[in-house]
Amino acid sequence: MKKIFILTGETSGDKLAASVITKLKEKNSNINYLSVGGSYLNSIGIKSIFDLKEITYIGFTSVFLNIFKIKKKIDITVSEIIKFNPNIIFSVDSPDFTLRVAEKVKKINPKIKVIHYVAPQVWIWRENRVKKFKKFIDHILLLFNFEKKYFDKENIPNTFVGHPLLEKSNNSKIDISSLIKKEKKIFSIFPGSRNSEINVLMPILIDFIKMMNKKFNDFEFFFHATHENKNDIIKILKKEDFKNYQVISEEEIKLKILSISLFAVSKSGTISLEICNQNIPSIIIYKINFINYLIMKSLVKVKFANIINIINNKEIIPELLQNECNAKEIFNSVVYFLKNPKLMKDQVDACYKTLNEIKSKSSSVEEASKILDKYVIS
Numbered sequence: 001m002k003k004i005f006i007l008t009g010e011t012s013g014d015k016l017a018a019s020v021i022t023k024l025k026e027k028n029s030n031i032n033y034l035s036v037g038g039s040y041l042n043s044i045g046i047k048s049i050f051d052l053k054e055i056t057y058i059g060f061t062s063v064f065l066n067i068f069k070i071k072k073k074i075d076i077t078v079s080e081i082i083k084f085n086p087n088i089i090f091s092v093d094s095p096d097f098t099l100r101v102a103e104k105v106k107k108i109n110p111k112i113k114v115i116h117y118v119a120p121q122v123w124i125w126r127e128n129r130v131k132k133f134k135k136f137i138d139h140i141l142l143l144f145n146f147e148k149k150y151f152d153k154e155n156i157p158n159t160f161v162g163h164p165l166l167e168k169s170n171n172s173k174i175d176i177s178s179l180i181k182k183e184k185k186i187f188s189i190f191p192g193s194r195n196s197e198i199n200v201l202m203p204i205l206i207d208f209i210k211m212m213n214k215k216f217n218d219f220e221f222f223f224h225a226t227h228e229n230k231n232d233i234i235k236i237l238k239k240e241d242f243k244n245y246q247v248i249s250e251e252e253i254k255l256k257i258l259s260i261s262l263f264a265v266s267k268s269g270t271i272s273l274e275i276c277n278q279n280i281p282s283i284i285i286y287k288i289n290f291i292n293y294l295i296m297k298s299l300v301k302v303k304f305a306n307i308i309n310i311i312n313n314k315e316i317i318p319e320l321l322q323n324e325c326n327a328k329e330i331f332n333s334v335v336y337f338l339k340n341p342k343l344m345k346d347q348v349d350a351c352y353k354t355l356n357e358i359k360s361k362s363s364s365v366e367e368a369s370k371i372l373d374k375y376v377i378s
Helices: 011-027 039-043 060-065 067-084 095-108 129-133 145-152 195-215 230-238 251-259 271-277 290-299 307-312 327-339 341-358 364-377
Strands: 002-008 031-036 088-092 113-117 139-142 158-160 185-190 219-224 245-248 263-267 282-286 319-321
Touching: 002 011, 002 067, 002 095, 002 364, 011 031, 011 039, 011 088, 011 113, 011 364, 031 067, 067 095, 088 095, 088 364, 095 113, 095 129, 113 364, 129 145, 139 145, 139 364, 145 158, 185 251, 185 271, 195 219, 195 230, 195 263, 195 282, 195 327, 219 251, 230 245, 245 251, 251 271, 263 271, 263 327, 271 282, 271 307, 271 341, 282 327, 307 341, 319 327, 327 341
Parallel strands: 002 031, 002 088, 088 113, 113 139, 139 158, 185 219, 185 263, 219 245, 263 282, 282 319
Antiparallel strands: none
């Protein structure tokens, strides 16, 4: 029986990996799996060697402060992979963890193939990493077509599979009528998946909602949570005196709610693509500690944080980062959009045009599972 070890480093990667492996299981049921994963991989019966939360750190200082814990987890993972002796390592995103593990494993056992899904963003920073990847990555699966040139240059086998978030449709027949109050407008909020993001952004978002409630009385705020952080978010919100909110974590429900939202406020990240894909106007927020910000600013090659803005080289979706990431700025930006429906339409139209330019013609998950299957049977 062939074996695959799945390596993820955070919730989004766990979710992507589960989607691909679900497809692969349809093609080939004769594979044994083990992982570093979370609730999504667990839901399809794949065991993780430890809890994903134990390695989810954000920012240079957080990583630095936990460097010995991270190194220990890398060593444990390498040891478990060697013991499991898989034919393939399927690593997904989170390169500072997943690819460090893959590199170490490859040095010990060069016969293990490494397939990596979600290319490191070398077009944003640390482009010279590509030369290093050539030594241990056997195939890399790209979300965006413009990434190909970076890996072609070093002759690393790669395939543009497209971005799975751009394939999501709201065709689900799931009934959400019990969640919707007829007199209320829907407002979606994405506070992040990591504890560090929740701790920083939730107090700001709570103050923003209080300001909104003073001006409007017809909004219901839906917090889009993960299974892992849903209870943490509920616990924070229960301390507040406003009640016009709900916390949702089921994927189909989240997508359905997003699709009927009037507006969205989201932490910076790939989730913004999903928001754009549902034709919902939004703003992006993010805040990290000052030292992390200075380090990142000195390393990145682009002016913007959001992929839509990066591709267009101009601000299509407003970005409220660092000092601008505060309740008043968020409130002012949101109200400005709500008072100007044409601005919301212009943003949605610009995002739609951009997404059409970067979408693949086939399913990302389907293509990724096909490539994995080829390596399994080779």
